[in-house]
Amino acid sequence: MDAVLTAMVEEKIGPGERNRLLIQTVKEQLRFDYALALRSPAVALHLALKALALSPGKAVVISALSPYYYLQVIKDLQLTPLFCDITNDFPCMNREMIQETINKKPPECEVCAVVLHHTLGFVPDTPSIAELGIPVIEDISQSYGSWLKPGVKKDQEESKEAPAPSASAQVSFSGVFCILGLEERDMLTSGGGALLFAMNRRDGTLLRNYTSIADEFCLPDINAALAVVQFRELQRNIERRNEIAQIYAHAGLRTRHKRFIPKKDDENNYYSFSLILETGLKDVVLYAKKKEIILENAFEKSIAGIEPCAGCPVSNSLVLRTVLFPFFPRLRSQEIERVSRLIMTLP
Numbered sequence: 001m002d003a004v005l006t007a008m009v010e011e012k013i014g015p016g017e018r019n020r021l022l023i024q025t026v027k028e029q030l031r032f033d034y035a036l037a038l039r040s041p042a043v044a045l046h047l048a049l050k051a052l053a054l055s056p057g058k059a060v061v062i063s064a065l066s067p068y069y070y071l072q073v074i075k076d077l078q079l080t081p082l083f084c085d086i087t088n089d090f091p092c093m094n095r096e097m098i099q100e101t102i103n104k105k106p107p108e109c110e111v112c113a114v115v116l117h118h119t120l121g122f123v124p125d126t127p128s129i130a131e132l133g134i135p136v137i138e139d140i141s142q143s144y145g146s147w148l149k150p151g152v153k154k155d156q157e158e159s160k161e162a163p164a165p166s167a168s169a170q171v172s173f174s175g176v177f178c179i180l181g182l183e184e185r186d187m188l189t190s191g192g193g194a195l196l197f198a199m200n201r202r203d204g205t206l207l208r209n210y211t212s213i214a215d216e217f218c219l220p221d222i223n224a225a226l227a228v229v230q231f232r233e234l235q236r237n238i239e240r241r242n243e244i245a246q247i248y249a250h251a252g253l254r255t256r257h258k259r260f261i262p263k264k265d266d267e268n269n270y271y272s273f274s275l276i277l278e279t280g281l282k283d284v285v286l287y288a289k290k291k292e293i294i295l296e297n298a299f300e301k302s303i304a305g306i307e308p309c310a311g312c313p314v315s316n317s318l319v320l321r322t323v324l325f326p327f328f329p330r331l332r333s334q335e336i337e338r339v340s341r342l343i344m345t346l347p
Helices: 002-009 017-030 041-051 068-076 095-104 126-130 165-172 201-210 221-232 234-252 281-290 313-319 333-344
Strands: 034-038 059-063 080-084 111-117 136-139 177-181 194-198 274-276 322-324
Touching (some): 017 034, 017 194, 017 221, 034 041, 034 201, 041 068, 041 136, 041 177, 041 201, 059 068, 059 095, 068 080, 126 136, 177 201, 194 201, 221 234, 281 322
Parallel strands (some): 059 080, 059 111, 111 136, 136 177
Antiparallel strands (some): 177 194
16 A cells, blocks of 8 residues: 555656566566566557467467457457367366367468466466467466465575576476466456566567557556565465465365366465365355355356357366355455365365
């Protein structure tokens, strides 16, 4: 609140110095070559696809569980969406599923990009997907900070004894561009907005073509001020999320419902806690409501959640069976205990 109020008092709430401070703050963690701080993830995806210079009619592979705005942006650019399914135990696309989707496409449809969403904070195997030779745009809005280890202090991160976040991030990001959403439900929030960045100079040159875009596309300082605080609090929030996740996971061992399985146990930012229900959502949501706990459909606002995708049976099924539990760093101990008891007693 202090950061936002200071921006308001200075009567400079449009894009300006705090926009640049945000970019510099994140660059210290990620060591990217160039970034733009924009008004929304939709603007970021639009510019990323435009930077790839894709001709109308070219195809873009996206997960059926991607945010719905992906579909709107792709159609606005007159590109063709190709919906990719996932496996039952991991919520992101993998190389095999992408290859299968490409093999099934019409012969006249040329695939020119993959937009890879890190769904529910899980990190896909981007290096193997990049080996397909198709430009990849990574959306790390929900997985940001997955390389940070709970309990590791900042001075340890920067020492030779443990890799700094930037070093780990450089290894993890294999996409041409990365989108880091800053919306209300993203891992970090500015109340709205996104960063679009490229890790190397070659790809950064493509983004530099948009250096002089109008202020109306850029993140206002009032939002950037809030985002800077969020980035600086990231380590502490991940530690707290880890503590809550361990309690929920222990409770989950006593239920028949399943969880998604991370590819690497040491890469998790604990963005959310979800369960894949053996039955539909309705009975579980009503049961939780009686306990005065609100549960959410994990994929209600995904593409498949709004428009079921042909050829994606697993995604369509998960839309009907995946639930999110209350999960954020400022949950009180009593609230965490109530939710864990709910998890243990789910019908």
